Amino acid sequence: MRTGHDVSALDQPEVLKYLFHPRKDPVQAVSQDGVDFFIPVEKGVRLSARLYPADPEGPHILFFHGNGEIASDYDTIGPVYNQYGISFLVVDYRGYGQSTGLPTASNLLSDSHSAFKEVQCWLEGQGRTGLIIIMGRSLGSAAVLEIACCYQDEIAGMILDSAFARTLPLLTRLGVPTDTLGISEMDGFGNFGKIRDIGKPTLIIHGEKDEIIPLEDADILLANSSSMRKQLLLAPGCGHNDILLRCGEAYFKTISHFVEMLKRLKKKAAKGRGFDRRYPRR
Numbered sequence: 001m002r003t004g005h006d007v008s009a010l011d012q013p014e015v016l017k018y019l020f021h022p023r024k025d026p027v028q029a030v031s032q033d034g035v036d037f038f039i040p041v042e043k044g045v046r047l048s049a050r051l052y053p054a055d056p057e058g059p060h061i062l063f064f065h066g067n068g069e070i071a072s073d074y075d076t077i078g079p080v081y082n083q084y085g086i087s088f089l090v091v092d093y094r095g096y097g098q099s100t101g102l103p104t105a106s107n108l109l110s111d112s113h114s115a116f117k118e119v120q121c122w123l124e125g126q127g128r129t130g131l132i133i134i135m136g137r138s139l140g141s142a143a144v145l146e147i148a149c150c151y152q153d154e155i156a157g158m159i160l161d162s163a164f165a166r167t168l169p170l171l172t173r174l175g176v177p178t179d180t181l182g183i184s185e186m187d188g189f190g191n192f193g194k195i196r197d198i199g200k201p202t203l204i205i206h207g208e209k210d211e212i213i214p215l216e217d218a219d220i221l222l223a224n225s226s227s228m229r230k231q232l233l234l235a236p237g238c239g240h241n242d243i244l245l246r247c248g249e250a251y252f253k254t255i256s257h258f259v260e261m262l263k264r265l266k267k268k269a270a271k272g273r274g275f276d277r278r279y280p281r282r
Helices: 013-019 078-083 105-125 140-150 167-174 191-197 215-224 243-273
Strands: 035-042 045-052 060-064 087-091 132-137 157-161 202-207 230-235
Touching: 013 105, 013 167, 035 105, 045 078, 045 105, 060 105, 060 140, 078 087, 078 243, 087 105, 105 132, 105 140, 132 140, 140 157, 140 191, 157 243, 191 215, 202 215, 202 243, 215 230, 230 243
Parallel strands: 060 087, 060 132, 132 157, 157 202, 202 230
Antiparallel strands: 035 045, 045 087
8 A cells, every 4th residue: 555645846856965865884794783685676776774683573673764874873773772672673765875776755755665565574584573663763754654654554553753744844944945946845745644544552752952853843743643552752952863872771761661562562462362252251
């Protein structure tokens, strides 16, 4: 299933130079703690991905990073997730890390479908049967909300870190001349609209003093979320890029508690399926 959301108006060079900041991975060797593989998205184009593995039967976070990051930036962060029993898998966009191709807004969304389905197959082939939680930071929130809209039954939950609700204000803050280019909010990613259709448990993390994506966006996403289990972690005094630095322990503990809740929900659902409702309790 595709959302059919058209963001081609954002594929103009005047937008892309602000929206994406691709850089290649200077180190071609696999991380000591990671496992690298590639995701084909179209003929001659593939995305690089890196898994920091923990227990194969434990939870897996599929992570889409910010617009200036690459998978290897998480070589010290992935092992921290592993300490909490969580496998952490980072996907690079086109042109980032060891990925080929060039990034656009349109292929950010279309590639998210391919990435999710290919990652599912790859994990299954590796004997990794744990829950899949999707997580996006900043620009990565667009990919995650696209996935969650279309594959709710195949994910356990969703985490949004420094996510944006509205596209137009973000582009304006980044320096895009939206008025000159004739871009409106209708041309954007539609994040706050998509989250209305997502009922999965949702954790939103945001810096109190985020200078790129203001806290108001987190409030909008929280208010529009249709999930019955949603929460906001406010990072006091933090901006857009220093939450991990300043709130590392609280950050990981909150995510760990969220993941544990998802595991409990799965166990509860499994027990419920085994209950014969033809016979009343006594």
